[in-house]
Amino acid sequence: MADMPNDFWSGWIILITLISFIGLVWLVVSVYTAAPPNDAEVDHTTWDDNLKEGMNQAPLWWFWMIFAMMVFSVFYLMLYPGMGSFKGAFQWSQGGQIEERYRVFNDEFTELRAEIAVMPLTEIQADAALMGSASDLFSQNCSACHGYQGQGQANLFPNLNDDIWQWGGSPENIELTLRNGRIGVMASWEALLGQEGVTNVANYVLLLGSPEAEGHPGQARFNQICIACHGIEGTGNPLLGAPDLTDDDWLYGNDLDTLRETLRGGRNGQMPAFGDKLDNAQIRLLVAWLTR
Ligand code: HEC
Numbered sequence: 001m002a003d004m005p006n007d008f009w010s011g012w013i014i015l016i017t018l019i020s021f022i023g024l025v026w027l028v029v030s031v032y033t034a035a036p037p038n039d040a041e042v043d044h045t046t047w048d049d050n051l052k053e054g055m056n057q058a059p060l061w062w063f064w065m066i067f068a069m070m071v072f073s074v075f076y077l078m079l080y081p082g083m084g085s086f087k088g089a090f091q092w093s094q095g096g097q098i099e100e101r102y103r104v105f106n107d108e109f110t111e112l113r114a115e116i117a118v119m120p121l122t123e124i125q126a127d128a129a130l131m132g133s134a135s136d137l138f139s140q141n142c143s144a145c146h147g148y149q150g151q152g153q154a155n156l157f158p159n160l161n162d163d164i165w166q167w168g169g170s171p172e173n174i175e176l177t178l179r180n181g182r183i184g185v186m187a188s189w190e191a192l193l194g195q196e197g198v199t200n201v202a203n204y205v206l207l208l209g210s211p212e213a214e215g216h217p218g219q220a221r222f223n224q225i226c227i228a229c230h231g232i233e234g235t236g237n238p239l240l241g242a243p244d245l246t247d248d249d250w251l252y253g254n255d256l257d258t259l260r261e262t263l264r265g266g267r268n269g270q271m272p273a274f275g276d277k278l279d280n281a282q283i284r285l286l287v288a289w290l291t292r
Pocket residue numbers: 183184185186187189201202205221222225226227228229230240241242243245249250251252253259262263267268269270
């Protein structure tokens with residue numbers, strides 16, 4: 001009730017509460033203090049031969065029970081919020097309860113969190129309870145995209161369980177990926193290559209690393225355009241998020257049609273940033289989990 005829109009409404013509610021309360025007291029007292037009606041004035045109709053109407057007063061213990069409840073209400077309204085915006089002597093509020101619990105929670109865990117945030121990864125990895133928390137964190141925040149246990153999904157979300165890292169697999173790089181997110185930027189090459197060029201270069205990508213690649217019709221274009229990011233050998237560049245094109249690991253796929261689609265349309269995979277959603281301890285736990 002502390003956030004009552006203004007004093008007028010608060011006063012109004014206090015007034016209604018008080019008037020209702022006084023009215024109730026008056027009603028109860030008047031029922032019990034009224035003089036019993038003159039017996040002669042009472043209509044003693046008899047029902048079903050033996051059920052006679054009378055005017056007995058309600059038992060007195062009812063009165064004391066109701067009276068005790070009223071006294072309780074008065075004390076309650078003095079101690080707890082109930083009268084408009086009056087907070088009560090205890091200053092109790094639901095928001096206050098939550099703040100109090102947060103305070104207790106933080107006091108209890110701040111130290112532990114600070115410890116985890118700088119704990120060596122091997123130490124975290126050796127602690128089954130911490131790894132359990134890390135796995136829970138992953139399920140809550142990451143598995144919608146990366147799959148239940150990070151196995152990757154739908155030729156869009158990379159597998160995080162293998163040793164292949166598009167953006168670098170050192171703990172520092174993975175931490176940067178989590179904090180800042182990553183946006184893979186590869187433009188469309190259709191205009192530059194033309195349809196035939198797209199097919200040639202896609203075929204060349206499939207041959208990368210094999211002897212047949214030498215002198216392939218796609219080679220010249222590849223060397224001209226693609227090596228800037230994917231490297232002379234096509235092994236990629238984690239600084240740019242340019243994937244290794246010579247391994248067997250494909251984010252979007254390596255059948256000819258998919259490769260042509262990649263070259264025609266470009267690709268822009270986006271990993272969202274978690275720097276302001278997760279705290280340092282949580283990020284540390286996830287890095288440990290991903291490098292286990
Ligand atoms: C400006 C840097 C840049 C250039 C130039 C570039 N790429 Fe890429 N390429 C990337 C990035 C970054 C990605 C990752 C995109 C993503 O994560 O969504 C990528 C992704 C790919 C993929 C998808 C790999 C997979 O795992 O599915 C293929 C195939 C590819 N590039 C081939 C090429 C070819 C062929 C060329 C030359 C015509 C080329 N790229 C030129 C940066 C580049």
